[in-house]
Amino acid sequence: MSDNHWGEPEEVSRSQDTESSKAPTDAREKDRPSTQREWRLIEKVVNSLNVEHRRARRWGIFFKLLTFSYLFALLWLFWSGSNFNAEDVVPQAHTAVVEVSGPIMDGEEASADAIITALRNAFKADRSHAVVMRINSPGGSPVQSGYVYDEIKRLRELYPQKKLYAVITDIGASGAYYMAAAADEIYADKASLVGSIGVISSSFGFVDLIEKIGVERRTLTAGENKAFLDPFSPLKDEDREFWQTVLETTHQQFIREVKNGRGDRLKGGDELFSGLIWTGEQALDLGLIDGLGSTSMVAREVVGVEKLVDYTARPQPLDRIIERLGIGVAKQLSLELGLSSEQVLR
Numbered sequence: 001m002s003d004n005h006w007g008e009p010e011e012v013s014r015s016q017d018t019e020s021s022k023a024p025t026d027a028r029e030k031d032r033p034s035t036q037r038e039w040r041l042i043e044k045v046v047n048s049l050n051v052e053h054r055r056a057r058r059w060g061i062f063f064k065l066l067t068f069s070y071l072f073a074l075l076w077l078f079w080s081g082s083n084f085n086a087e088d089v090v091p092q093a094h095t096a097v098v099e100v101s102g103p104i105m106d107g108e109e110a111s112a113d114a115i116i117t118a119l120r121n122a123f124k125a126d127r128s129h130a131v132v133m134r135i136n137s138p139g140g141s142p143v144q145s146g147y148v149y150d151e152i153k154r155l156r157e158l159y160p161q162k163k164l165y166a167v168i169t170d171i172g173a174s175g176a177y178y179m180a181a182a183a184d185e186i187y188a189d190k191a192s193l194v195g196s197i198g199v200i201s202s203s204f205g206f207v208d209l210i211e212k213i214g215v216e217r218r219t220l221t222a223g224e225n226k227a228f229l230d231p232f233s234p235l236k237d238e239d240r241e242f243w244q245t246v247l248e249t250t251h252q253q254f255i256r257e258v259k260n261g262r263g264d265r266l267k268g269g270d271e272l273f274s275g276l277i278w279t280g281e282q283a284l285d286l287g288l289i290d291g292l293g294s295t296s297m298v299a300r301e302v303v304g305v306e307k308l309v310d311y312t313a314r315p316q317p318l319d320r321i322i323e324r325l326g327i328g329v330a331k332q333l334s335l336e337l338g339l340s341s342e343q344v345l346r
Contacts, residue, residue: 094307095299096122096131104140104148104175112147114313115179119151122311123159130303131164131311133183134295139174139196142250149257152182165302167295168192173277177288178254181261185290187298188280194288197258198275199251201243206232262287 098118104110115133122131133152139145152164166172166180168188173196180186188194210217210232217232228239255273259266266272267287283289293301300306 092307093127093129093305094309095303095305096125096128096311097295097308098122098131098133099310099312100133100135100137100176100179102137104137104144104179106141106144108140110137110140112144112151115148116151118311118313119148119155119164121313123155123162123164125311128162128309128311129305130162130299132295132298132303132308133164133166133180134169135166135172135176135180136169137173137176138171139176139178142175142178142199142254145175145178146253146257148179149182149261152179156182156184163303165298167293167298168194168280168289169294174198178257181258183261185302186288187291187293187302188283188289189294190279190281190292192280192283193277194280194283195272196275196277197254197273199247199254200275201247203229203231205235207234265290 098115100110100115102108102110104112106112119131119133122128156164163184164182166183166186168176168180168186169192171193172180172186172188173193177195177197219227219230219233221227225239225242227233228236229243251273258273265287267285272286272288278286278288280289280292284292295308296306299308
């Protein structure tokens with residue numbers, strides 16, 4: 001037996017090579033499943049994983065389709081919301097309803113544009129027998145109220161066969177009553193608040209405050225009265241007198257339109273126009289309203305058509321979302337606190 005180049009016997013080297021090659025094979029043999037049962041178990045595990053994977057894919061596709069459907073629905077509501085016509089949905093005879101809710105201000109739900117649009121659609125509808133303007137508002141801008149008043153008068157002349165009834169729910173005061181005075185008849189609940197025929201303008205003065213905290217007011221104007229009613233400057237007597245004439249003029253316009261609208265039905269004296277507010281029961285005695293009742297009562301017993309259809313112009317979905325996020329809160333707060341010098345009918 002000859003030696004190899006390592007100086008070891010050749011047969012010993014071959015024997016070691018054979019044993020070393022068998023070692024991995026034996027290890028693989030040990031790792032393999034030894035029974036049919038183990039093979040089936042592995043197959044079930046693999047199949048289960050495949051099923052779960054396919055199921056996850058199907059659910060993923062489903063939720064993606066659901067998300068896209070939701071987005072398309074929002075887009076459809078956004079684009080088609082303003083084209084909705086209540087008369088297309090309700091083909092039978094009905095009493096049209098237009099809601100006036102909240103402060104009457106430009107940019108609000110009860111703006112002149114929104115109310116006038118709804119009134120025009122309600123009067124124009126062939127199957128509406130009458131129009132009910134359902135009011136729940138403390139008043140607002142005399143300009144916005146005047147726009148609606150004038151439009152009601154125009155529509156009544158344009159559609160003489162179709163009457164408009166104003167129904168006051170919780171409150172119909174100031175600018176809200178201004179609009180109601182243009183209706184054929186006014187109804188309210190016995191506990192409703194009606195009237196407040198007057199004008200108010202309120203603000204705050206901060207002259208002493210800025211002096212105490214060491215703030216210097218710098219105002220440059222072109223026109224000697226441009227800065228009148230400045231809350232950081234002392235109120236001059238001539239400014240107060242001038243602004244009072246503006247309020248008195250607006251008040252007289254308010255009184256004139258109420259008298260034109262109500263006519264001989266008014267039974268009270270000058271106290272009607274003093275800014276006081278009355279319950280519905282008191283307002284009936286004073287001739288500010290024509291009867292006690294709700295919208296349903298008016299439709300059923302006065303109009304004779306009980307079916308109600310809402311023609312109120314609603315804001316677009318995007319506008320509703322923005323409003324709910326709080327846009328416009330500061331504006332409303334300033335009005336309530338009197339930080340704005342805008343005239344408000346109250």
